Amino acid sequence: xxxxxxxxxWQMQCCGDPFSVGSRVSWKLGPPDLDWLATVLGPVQVDRAxxxxxxxxxxTPATEAVVRAISAVRCAYAPKPGEDLPGLYPxxxxxxxxxVERADGREKDQGDKRFxxxxxxxxxxxRS
Numbered sequence: 001x002x003x004x005x006x007x008x009x010w011q012m013q014c015c016g017d018p019f020s021v022g023s024r025v026s027w028k029l030g031p032p033d034l035d036w037l038a039t040v041l042g043p044v045q046v047d048r049a050x051x052x053x054x055x056x057x058x059x060t061p062a063t064e065a066v067v068r069a070i071s072a073v074r075c076a077y078a079p080k081p082g083e084d085l086p087g088l089y090p091x092x093x094x095x096x097x098x099x100v101e102r103a104d105g106r107e108k109d110q111g112d113k114r115f116x117x118x119x120x121x122x123x124x125x126x127r128s
Contacts, residue, residue, distance in 0.1 A: 003047040003065070006032045007118040011052060012105025020102040023067045025122070030056035040075045040095035046119065065122035071097040074113035090116070 005027070007016070019025055029048035037046050048063075075095040077088035096113055107115040 001124045002068070003029070003063075003122045003124065004045055005029060005120045005122055006037060006046050006049040007103070007120055008049075009105055009107075009115055009117045011050065012103065012118070014053070016052065016105055018102060018104040019067055019070075019120075021067055021070060024064070024125070025067060026062040026064050028052060028056055028060045029063050030060060036090065039092050040073065040090045040116065041097075042093055042095075044119075050120075063122075063124060064126075065124045067120060068123050069121040070100050070103050071119045072100050072103070072107045073097055073116050073119055074107070074110055075116055076112045077114060 012018075027050045030051055032046045032049035034046065037044060051060075073095055076091040078091050079085075079087070080089045094113065095116075096110075097119065098107075098110075100107070100118075103118050103120070109115055
């Protein structure tokens with residue numbers, strides 16, 4: 001079964017293991033933040049999100065899979081229109097995808113677009 005998985009930049013930068021197209025991975029997967037992803041990328045299908053910081057229940061089983069494709073995601077950030085709260089928020093529709101062969105969480109920003117994470121296409125495999 002193929003899945004599209006979101007991997008946050010901070011998850012990789014903190015203590016994620018680099019991976020490449022063709023790598024076999026064992027990831028805990030849970031529900032993605034579809035609202036955030038839709039804000040950044042518009043309509044896009046993302047099936048799951050990867051986590052290794054215990055954001056999902058402790059009994060979440062690992063999914064064994066092979067990485068088929070990786071795209072680095074970058075987007076613009078700005079203050080939220082009409083709000084005086086400090087902080088920056090993703091600019092609606094500003095996301096861009098760049099295909100990459102390897103992911104280590106250290107993608108460079110491009111102009112006003114900051115690296116935010118990866119969309120990864122996985123093919124699940126049976127545990128042996």
